[in-house]
Amino acid sequence: MLPNSDLYPFQMIRSELTWIVGEANVMTDDAQKLSHSIDYYWVPECWHDRGQKLPGPDFVVCPGTAEEVAKVIQVANTYKLPVVPWGGGSGSQGGALPIYGGIALDTKRLNKVISIDPISMTATAETGIITQQLEWEINKAGYSTMHFPASIGCATLGGFIAHRGTGVLSTKYGKMEDMVMSLEVVTPTGEIINTLPVPRHASGPDLTQLFLGSEGTLGVVTKATIKIHPIPEARKFHAFLFKDMHDAMMAGAKLMTSRLQPCAVRLYDEPETARLIKRVLGIDRKGAYLVFGFDGPERIVDIQLEEACKICNLTAIEDLGTESGEAWWTNRYKFFYPPYMFQMPQAFGTLDTVATFSNIENVYWGMKNAVKEKFPEATFIGHFSHWYDWGCMLYARFIIENPPADPAESVALYNKVWDVAIREAIRNGGVINEHHGVGLKLGRMMKDLYGPAFTTLEDIKKTLDPNNIMNPGKMGFKGA
């Protein structure tokens, strides 16, 4: 953080930035700094809640073109100033927090849909566009991104690219790394580059995939070409109740390994069924709630739905029908609105982990038992929310109703839960994580996760970003 806004260096940098993006787009006011000092990560929320002053950026800069982004980064290199890209600020891992001050590079002025190609079914957009706005613009042309995350209203396209985000229909339409065709990136030294225009090739390692998930540590993604899809003729859902999570998991796995092609599958463990499914959907049952859906031409949807129901009817204790499935789809975002979402003073976190079907239950029980044993004050709930041919993602959550009032103690306890749970997940074959990213929160576990391979990632970072200006201290990389 620069020491004093009255000093020469501060004013010099400010003038340089202003020259690039204009007066109105270089902000140093307290309202902007406050807004960029808290994201959706529990720790800054807790600090704010307990009246602590949070580290913020020295400058909030809102460029309007990739060229402006490049010039801002060149200035940052001159002054060795950290640059932290900020999209919607709704990341849960602290990835966009400007913990060392410097420049919060807010991308939201890069908000245009540039072109739609109805022949190849792709769209090219600037990455600061909020994804709901992107979806609406694509809808206007008669298509859909099929990207429906709970954070659709707040996160930007770039935010999703930065941490390999996903949406409710990932099982059919994929995660962000499956949706993206190519990227325009401003590198940490301020060059504008483009990755190859198609994602399937044999022209060396795929640079698109290198930048996907790099969380602003390897540059700023300024433009992306993504796949778009026709609006399906039908989309139908169905839900079942199982005696327990294991039975439901077996049915879900069977559904996937039978190579049916659901657009969504979601399984809630018994505690989450009792807590959230009851509260949000009003379905008051003991057991594990499994819902799935199919979309596409109606005849194909009906056939697939019938086959999926056959699988579930073998072991389910109750067929909850299409109505209960449709209710889930209608209310899919509701879980994340107050008062359904967890709130201060509760301490809570999403222990997002992904594993093969062979390992996923071990991951679940490993984490659950470890949390239960070491932190009796914590409740552990979970659902399995993104399903693939080979496994699925565990969206486990812990909730501590009354964490210590002292913020340092509270954060220490919070971090301990993560340390215990995530290391247990890794030990059982889990990968942290599936779609929330690493950020600040999980950086310290990257070495455990990658082993010696982490050095390769560090080498890439050092080569691309010799001055270590891009989002320092995140993803396990060196701080500023």
Added chain:
Amino acid sequence: MNIDKYLDIISACRFCFMCRHLSANGLATGRECDTPRSHALIADLVRMDKANLANPDYIRTIYESDLSGANRRHCRGYHADTNCYDEIGLQLALRRDIVEAGLAPAEINAIAEQLKDVAFTVKGTADVLYYRHPCVDRHTPEAADAFARLAPNAAVIEGGDCGTALDILGFAQDAQAVAAKFLAAVKAANCKTLVIPHPGAYHFAKQNFAGQGFDIITSADYLKGLAPKAAKSGKVVFIDSDFLSNYESCNAPRELLAAAGYQVEDFGTNPEESYACGEGAMVQMLYAPTIAKALVERVARFAKAYYDGQTIVVAAPYTKAVISRFAPELKVITVEEAIA
């Protein structure tokens, strides 16, 4: 403090991002502080330490807000079973706290002084009293003239804003004083129906003058009964009013256009976003022209992309005025003009 009545909203919105795609200012400027989350964070700091109320950056942010109500309406859609989070109420409470602490910016005080200077007069006697609101008079006299042609026998009240803008700027007591004068003038006119062409004033009147012995309706509602049916044809692109759509759930202008024979297409890409260009803040362009311009530029971008050269019909006089100021190349008319 006024914000003390909104503690549950502060606590819900301060860490919530779920409606940010509808923050009109935020979409137009890209600024992170132009969201309910940031407004709630500011309110939270004020709650923790009143000294924060004096921070000029916070004061400016709160006054620059568009108050479109789109966020609140979206939030309400998810809370049929509980109280909706009134993020607009919180912002207005903050404004009242700022004013009561004597911290309102000079340009806001200057506007308030003008708004307090009212003298209501009624011309004519009739069951129907038409409120020739100063915004209508100044920005869209053609709308008032169109109304007069369609309803020549209506009496007319004029002489200032009835308290709406003062209320929105945080001058609650002054707003009530002006409202009392307006009410006295309306009552003296002995009308049965008060017709209000200004959506903000209509909302304020519904809040403050209900149950006073006369009906309060919008001019669109009134004209529905008078305008010749199906006399028009073709498609019109329509921008709704924040006050009518997001505050009052009133669909009268759209219904009027449809009854007149138009095929109404809503402007933009979606039914939730506000395209009214700061109408909810009523006088925003007077003291925050940069923001007002950014709001218009967003609308102009969509107009060029989707409706190039077409006429846009707006429900609020403010919307016409602000678009005409910052994007004079766009063809914008009021609902009254469209059906006249």
